[in-house]
Amino acid sequence: MKELLVTDITLRDGNHAVAHQLTEHQLSVYAEAAEAAGMPIVEVGHGNGIGASSMQVGESLLSDADMLRVVRGKLKKSRMSIHVIPGFATINKDLRPAIEAGVDVIRVASHCTEADITERHITFAREQGKEVYGVLMMSHMASKEVLLEEARKMEQYGAEGVVLMDSAGAYLPKDVRDKISLLAEELNIPVGFHAHNNMGMAVANSLTAAESGAYIVDGASRGFGAGAGNAQLEALIAVLERYGYSTGIDLYGALDAGDVAQRELVEVVPSATSTSIVSGMAGVFSAFSKPVERISKEYGVDPRDVFFELGRRGIVAGQEDIILEVAQQLSEEAAKK
Amino acid sequence: MAPREGKLKVAILGSGNIGSDLLSKVLRSDLLECTLFIGRNLASRGIARAAAMGVPVSDGSVEAIENDPDVCDLVFDATSALSHIRHAEVLERLGKTVIDMTPSNLGRMCIPAVNLQECLEYPNVNMVTCGGQATIPIAHVIGAVHGEAEYIEVVSQIASRSAGPATRVNLDEYIETTERGIIAFSGCRRSKAILNLNPAQPPVDMQATVYARVDEPDLERLTAAVDEMVEKVGVYVPGYELIVPPTVENGRIAVMVRVRGRGDYLPSYAGNLDIINCAAVAVAEGHARMTGSVQGEGAR
Structure with missing residues (x-):
């Protein structure tokens, strides 16, 4: 049986789905369910990772310290993970305190062409003896050759694996196969895949990643994540079981965690809504859907036009401020007509 | 090349992108004269470009100024925060006005549109980011x-x-x-x-x-x-x-x-590199005007 490492990102990517308003109670009951299911890694935090609570990408209800404290208290066998984006989070303000709060796994992320900004954070986390992965976000925006070059940088900095994120839900299975198989062949460290469901492909793409040589796959209970959500964890585990992969996760435990998520965390089960589909087609970060909808309404413009214009401009994750500029521009253009 | 009457003599320490772009801006200024452009390697692109423009060059780091203290009145430090800590000590001893382009956090923070006049009183100003x-x-x-x-x-x-x-x-x-x-x-x-x-x-x-x-x-x-x-x-x-x-x-x-x-x-x-350099040149020109008016040369 081939082994896979599944990362449960419900309490991190899911925070996008509720504008980063997850409460202590929600973190606590879900972390308990994840521990009971034997999830190897449980990621927690603001949707954009530690140090990201901001007007730009949304202010979280709880501080990083509170989120880590609550989840730490519930995890025993499961390892606690954080997402870290240099440019948002600094070592002194954010990473060092998170390590002191008992984080086990640190996933350091950058836009897929900018891996060199992760060097200091990866090096620091490794020096602290932590399990460290590199993450290339919005990886649909670069060729497989560029992704390999960037992933090699992360490997050289000390990353123990590199995860390709399909942050816009723009991948089709062929893209997954091309990119994951090249990285799996060429890197000396494991490769991972993180799916979004904008075009309904998240579970299928995650399976394709595993079949193409990925060792790490990310999933969220009930798909609770940004935009159309992530690969639905409990469905993914069922599929992987059918394909003969071993994840170490208890199927009933995962199904129970899914029920806990639906009952306690999920306001609306994520689905591929009109704006999410367009976000995937335009290749724009899934987490833009909430601010795009809000700002488009305010300026009386079509959110789908806003997404396509953002895609045309090549806007990357973390650039939510540009939504306002684009909406104003489209509304002015409409007024001139 | 002898500085022209009324121009403030400036040296640029650091021959990378920031230093080279600063040089173009200094050369355009009516109030400033670049009397020394300092790098670490005479064969570098930045030094070669400066030399080709007729600007005196050196590969001698801050010691080039120490060895010829009259070469300039003001120094732009476009090296690194760590190097600046060492340079600041030497330049303070030499009594040079320093405009620090690095995030060293040593000098008075300057945003010319907000506090230029005040900053002209400080021997070391920092251009923030x-x-x-x-x-x-x-x-x-x-x-x-x-x-x-x-x-x-x-x-x-x-x-x-x-x-x-x-x-x-x-x-x-x-x-x-x-x-x-x-x-x-x-x-x-x-x-x-x-x-x-x-x-x-x-x-x-x-x-x-x-x-x-x-x-x-x-x-x-x-x-x-x-x-x-x-x-x-x-x-x-x-x-x-x-x-x-x-x-x-x-x-x-x-x-x-x-x-x-x-x-x-x-x-x-x-524009990110342009704005910090434009700001630094504005500070240097502020010094030139102040010096000019003190000496009655009317640099303006």
């Missing part, structure tokens, strides 16, 4: 109009190509220095700085967003004050432009500016 030069003038105005802002946040977009290895490895210092600058110049209680690198082709212009949370936004007064400030910055940064005027959205004030560079040494999309 590129994002700071673009956003702090706006943050300052938000603080001034509203008395006190609870929280100000700034987000900068720069083209990947404009971010060299030093910028990339110093993101944490960039963030922390910018955050300190925001608080110092706006009086807000908390601040946050975010930097996004965007790899789109053709490269994107530098732009920056300033968000603020205040008790009662006064958009009318703020709009007038922002317009005035943008004009003030525009005097020394020609490519500084307001693209989203003060707007209240989702309970916060948002203002956006764009900075197009002059395309001196670097392409015009590198």
Whole structure:
């Protein structure tokens, strides 16, 4: 049986789905369910990772310290993970305190062409003896050759694996196969895949990643994540079981965690809504859907036009401020007509 | 080459992108004369370019100034924060005015549109960061109009190509220095700085967003004050432009500016490097005017 490492990102990517308003109670009951299911890694935090609570990408209800404290208290066998984006989070303000709060796994992320900004954070986390992965976000925006070059940088900095994120839900299975198989062949460290469901492909793409040589796959209970959500964890585990992969996760435990998520965390089960589909087609970060909808309404413009214009401009994750500029521009253009 | 009458003699320490672009700006100035351009390697691209332009060059680091103290009155330090700590000591002993381009946090922080006159009294001024030069003038105005802002946040977009290895490895210092600058110049209680690198082709212009949370936004007064400030910055940064005027959205004030560079040494999309250099030249010219008027030479 081939082994896979599944990362449960419900309490991190899911925070996008509720504008980063997850409460202590929600973190606590879900972390308990994840521990009971034997999830190897449980990621927690603001949707954009530690140090990201901001007007730009949304202010979280709880501080990083509170989120880590609550989840730490519930995890025993499961390892606690954080997402870290240099440019948002600094070592002194954010990473060092998170390590002191008992984080086990640190996933350091950058836009897929900018891996060199992760060097200091990866090096620091490794020096602290932590399990460290590199993450290339919005990886649909670069060729497989560029992704390999960037992933090699992360490997050289000390990353123990590199995860390709399909942050816009723009991948089709062929893209997954091309990119994951090249990285799996060429890197000396494991490769991972993180799916979004904008075009309904998240579970299928995650399976394709595993079949193409990925060792790490990310999933969220009930798909609770940004935009159309992530690969639905409990469905993914069922599929992987059918394909003969071993994840170490208890199927009933995962199904129970899914029920806990639906009952306690999920306001609306994520689905591929009109704006999410367009976000995937335009290749724009899934987490833009909430601010795009809000700002488009305010300026009386079509959110789908806003997404396509953002895609045309090549806007990357973390650039939510540009939504306002684009909406104003489209509304002015409409007024001139 | 002997300095022309009335011009302030300046040396540029550091022959990388910042130093080379500074040189173009100094050469254009009616008030400044570059009397020494210093790098580490005479064969480097920056030194070769300066020499070809007829500027005296050296590979002797700060010692080149120590060995010939009369070579200049003012020094731009465009090396690194760590090197600046050593240079500052030597230059202070020599009595040189220093404009520090690094995030060393040693000297008096300077945003020319806000505190140029005051900074001319200090022997060592620090130019904060590129994002700071673009956003702090706006943050300052938000603080001034509203008395006190609870929280100000700034987000900068720069083209990947404009971010060299030093910028990339110093993101944490960039963030922390910018955050300190925001608080110092706006009086807000908390601040946050975010930097996004965007790899789109053709490269994107530098732009920056300033968000603020205040008790009662006064958009009318703020709009007038922002317009005035943008004009003030525009005097020394020609490519500084307001693209989203003060707007209240989702309970916060948002203002956006764009900075197009002059395309001196670097392409015009590198407005992030242009703005900090334009600001530094404005400080040096301030010194030239002050010295000029003291000596009665009327440098203006």
